[in-house]
Structures are given as structure tokens and as C-alpha cells.
Amino acid sequence: MHNATNTISRRATNHFAGKHEHTWALDGTAQPHLASEFEAALLAIAGHDLRQPLQVIQSAHELLGMGVRTPADLRLLQSGQKAIDRLKEQLALLTSALRMRERANTLKLVPVCVADVLRQAYRENEDVALSRGVIIRMVLSEAMVVSDSLLLGAAVRNLVSNAVKYTRPGGRILLGCRRSGSDLRIEVHDTGIGISSEHMPRIFDAFTRLDPVQHEGLGIGLFIVRQALGLLGHRLHAASRPSQGSLFSISAARFELPD
Numbered sequence: 001m002h003n004a005t006n007t008i009s010r011r012a013t014n015h016f017a018g019k020h021e022h023t024w025a026l027d028g029t030a031q032p033h034l035a036s037e038f039e040a041a042l043l044a045i046a047g048h049d050l051r052q053p054l055q056v057i058q059s060a061h062e063l064l065g066m067g068v069r070t071p072a073d074l075r076l077l078q079s080g081q082k083a084i085d086r087l088k089e090q091l092a093l094l095t096s097a098l099r100m101r102e103r104a105n106t107l108k109l110v111p112v113c114v115a116d117v118l119r120q121a122y123r124e125n126e127d128v129a130l131s132r133g134v135i136i137r138m139v140l141s142e143a144m145v146v147s148d149s150l151l152l153g154a155a156v157r158n159l160v161s162n163a164v165k166y167t168r169p170g171g172r173i174l175l176g177c178r179r180s181g182s183d184l185r186i187e188v189h190d191t192g193i194g195i196s197s198e199h200m201p202r203i204f205d206a207f208t209r210l211d212p213v214q215h216e217g218l219g220i221g222l223f224i225v226r227q228a229l230g231l232l233g234h235r236l237h238a239a240s241r242p243s244q245g246s247l248f249s250i251s252a253a254r255f256e257l258p259d
Contacts, residue, residue: 025238057083112144117152134167134169151231152234158221158222160173168193183251187248187249191245194242
């Protein structure tokens with residue numbers, strides 16, 4: 001297990017060494033945003049961001065229902081499909097956020113297999129990554145952490161989804177973990193666009209997009225990561241070099257089976 005959990009550090013740690021690295025960290029005692037702030041963000045999403053794709057879907061269906069099949073109709077159908085896909089992604093984020101709020105009331109930390117969390121994040125993002133020309137690789141481990149599978153899974157999936165979104169064709173994403181004292185660090189490395197120093201302090205705020213020309217999504221993926229890890233009491237660290245890539249890591253207490 002030592003070899004598996006340390007492989008990730010040997011392959012990628014040196015990539016972020018240097019004076020141009022920008023970092024951000026959330027320690028284990030940090031709390032998520034207040035419930036009122038979180039609920040206000042969800043209301044804003046439902047009232048604004050979901051309205052536009054729904055209007056596109058409605059218009060496409062009305063026209064296609066007339067039975068006309070011209071090149072223009074086909075383009076409209078494609079536009080509608082993109083809107084449907086976007087809506088699915090947004091609803092998945094909202095569902096994740098709402099389930100997270102419910103989970104907070106009965107939260108109980110238990111042993112969680114890191115490999116299961118990584119596999120799920122890989123499966124849910126593999127197709128999108130391939131369609132964008134991005135390669136995802138995993139370094140699996142038998143290690144376990146004391147956590148909650150739903151919240152930890154939501155955090156890792158959103159970190160991977162964010163990496164896919166901001167990594168250009170031909171880029172790479174690496175998932176894995178390594179020991180760090182009594183903790184285990186779950187890491188997501190990418191060769192994406194990176195994060196500038198002015199953006200780093202607010203990347204985990206709601207409605208933040210790292211790329212000014214990137215209009216896809218809601219800008220709440222990393223916000224959900226911060227909420228989930230704040231509830232779990234796990235530490236979060238981000239390091240990036242603009243135009244070269246980013247590293248996001250989650251530190252949680254290792255669970256060791258009794259001898």
C-alpha cells in the first residue's frame with residue numbers, strides 16, 4: 001500500500017514547485033457557509049441559471065413537434081440536446097447540494113474506501129473527458145479514510161469535473177492518494193489553464209468561473225466542494241501555476257484496520 005499511495009507524489013508533486021505557484025487552503029476546523037447563504041445561492045440558481053436552457057428546450061420541442069425536418073431544424077435539435085445536457089449537469093449539482101444539507105443533520109463519520117470514491121469520480125467524468133480530448137488516469141490504493149461516502153464522493157467528483165472543464169484538448173488529469181503523517185491526501189492533478197493569483201482567494205465562492213470566456217455551468221462546483229469538506233472537517237488545499245495546471249488535495253484521517 002505504501003507504493004500505491006506514494007506513486008502520485010513522485011509523478012506530480014514537482015510540477016507545482018516554484019515561485020509562481022499560487023495556493024489556497026481550508027483547514028479542518030473551518031465551517032461551511034451559513035445556511036442562509038447556501039439557500040440563497042440555490043434559489044438564485046433555480047430562478048436564473050435554469051430558466052434559459054429550459055426555454056431553449058421548449059422552443060426546440062415546439063418546432064420539432066410540427067414534423068418539419070430541415071437543416072435548420074436539425075441544428076435546433078442539436079442546440080436543444082446541448083441545453084438538455086447542461087440542465088442535467090446543473091440539476092445534478094443542485095441535487096448534490098440539497099442532499100449534502102440533509103446529510104449534515106445526521107452526519108456520522110465511518111471508514112470509507114478511497115478506491116471506491118476515485119472509481120466513481122472517474123466513471124462519471126470519463127465520457128465527458130474523452131469527448132473533450134482529455135485523458136484521465138487513476139492510481140488506486142486499498143487505503144481507507146474516516147469520512148462520509150456521500151459528501152466525500154461529491155467533493156471528489158466535483159474536483160474532477162472542474163479539472164475536465166478547465167483542461168484543454170490533449171491535456172491530462174491524474175487521480176490518486178498518498179500518505180501524509182496520520183492523514184491520507186486524495187489528490188486531483190491536471191494540466192489545465194491554471195488559476196491566477198487574483199482568482200485564487202475566491203475560487204470556492206458560489207458562481208465563480210475560472211475562465212472569463214467560459215460560460216458553461218453554474219460556477220458552484222468548487223463551492224459544493226468547500227461545503228462538503230467543511231461539514232466533514234477535512235482539510236482542502238489548492239495549488240496552481242497559470243497555463244500549466246492545478247493540484248487540489250483533500251486531507252482526511254486514515255483508517256487502519258486493527259491487527
